[in-house]
Amino acid sequence: MKKILLTGANGMFGQDFQHIAIEQDYEIISTDIHNLNITDFEAVKDFFCKNNCDIVVHAAAYTNVDGAEENKELAFKINGTGTENLAKITAEFNIPIVYISTDYVFDGTKNTPYVPLDKTNPQSVYGASKLAGEMAVQKYNSRHYITRTSWLYGKNGKNFVNTMITLAEKMPELRVVNDQTGCPTWTYDLGGGILKIINQSMPYGIYHVCGSGNTTWYGFTKKIFEIANIKTKVNPCTTAEFLRPAKRPAYSVMDNSGLCQNWEKSLKQYLDIVYLI
Ligand SMILES: NC(=O)c1ccc[n+]([C@@H]2O[C@H](COP(=O)([O-])OP(=O)(O)OC[C@H]3O[C@@H](n4cnc5c(N)ncnc54)[C@H](OP(=O)(O)O)[C@@H]3O)[C@@H](O)[C@H]2O)c1
Numbered sequence: 259m260k261k262i263l264l265t266g267a268n269g270m271f272g273q274d275f276q277h278i279a280i281e282q283d284y285e286i287i288s289t290d291i292h293n294l295n296i297t298d299f300e301a302v303k304d305f306f307c308k309n310n311c312d313i314v315v316h317a318a319a320y321t322n323v324d325g326a327e328e329n330k331e332l333a334f335k336i337n338g339t340g341t342e343n344l345a346k347i348t349a350e351f352n353i354p355i356v357y358i359s360t361d362y363v364f365d366g367t368k369n370t371p372y373v374p375l376d377k378t379n380p381q382s383v384y385g386a387s388k389l390a391g392e393m394a395v396q397k398y399n400s401r402h403y404i405t406r407t408s409w410l411y412g413k414n415g416k417n418f419v420n421t422m423i424t425l426a427e428k429m430p431e432l433r434v435v436n437d438q439t440g441c442p443t444w445t446y447d448l449g450g451g452i453l454k455i456i457n458q459s460m461p462y463g464i465y466h467v468c469g470s471g472n473t474t475w476y477g478f479t480k481k482i483f484e485i486a487n488i489k490t491k492v493n494p495c496t497t498a499e500f501l502r503p504a505k506r507p508a509y510s511v512m513d514n515s516g517l518c519q520n521w522e523k524s525l526k527q528y529l530d531i532v533y534l535i
Pocket residue numbers: 265266267268269270271272290291292294295296297316317318319320321336340358359360361388407408409410411415
């Protein structure tokens with residue numbers, strides 16, 4: 259049996275990942291800020307001295323995209339320095355690391371799907387801090403997987419799908435951005451994709467682990483409401499009409515090389531399970 263040390267275990271992805279990995283007979287060492295603060299180098303080192311594992315799945319992060327614009331130092335401390343600490347220590351212990359990154363490392367100016375080696379050019383503090391994490395992992399631990407995901411949703415966290423369903427109960431009509439295109443990803447697809455990479459001992463490097471196909475936030479909402487039989491009217495709007503502190507890429511579709519199934523199929527499964535639809 260292989261042992262995975264998971265950071266960010268209490269987060270939206272971390273909670274689902276534990277179930278998926280245990281189902282595949284992995285043993286999990288669950289960590290989060292209360293028992294492994296990744297920004298404390300000595301504490302991380304001490305933890306690894308006391309706990310053996312075969313691989314690290316690093317999901318802990320500062321994930322408030324808009325909040326990062328005002329909390330740059332904290333975002334870089336957690337996503338950059340915290341990841342650097344893990345990269346250095348895993349290398350010292352000769353342990354491979356899986357680092358979860360984001361489509362927000364791209365500027366969104368392409369009009370064909372991003373492939374892993376495309377040029378990065380983050381437009382937000384969050385994106386830049388996650389890219390700092392990617393660079394640290396590449397610099398300090400040659401045994402690394404960088405798994406970029408996007409538009410993530412799962413039952414245990416604040417996410418777009420749950421927000422839209424809640425809003426639909428309160429509002430007669432909704433306006434949703436129709437000029438940002440990306441790949442919705444269910445936590446189960448990200449988890450499954452990561453385990454596929456590990457199980458098949460795929461070559462170290464960068465992978466895009468996101469739902470296949472693509473849509474806009476407006477298209478995503480329409481599909482959620484169609485599956486959930488919600489009648490609330492949805493109107494398309496532009497990014498300019500819905501200004502947020504952090505700039506988002508207009509186009510962040512990623513080529514996942516077949517690692518995950520179609521996003522619409524996953525959305526249906528998610529809504530079936532969580533909302534019993
Ligand atoms: N959500 C998305 O749409 C999305 C998209 C692309 C990529 N990602 C990436 O996917 C990964 C998982 O995202 P998620 O949505 O599951 O995030 P999440 O729900 O915010 O979970 C992150 C976890 O990390 C913990 N954490 C924060 N600072 C820490 C520290 N210093 N030491 C240890 N743990 C710490 C958080 O604890 P607290 O809650 O107590 O702060 C939280 O439990 C992240 O790397 C994220 O950047 C997410």
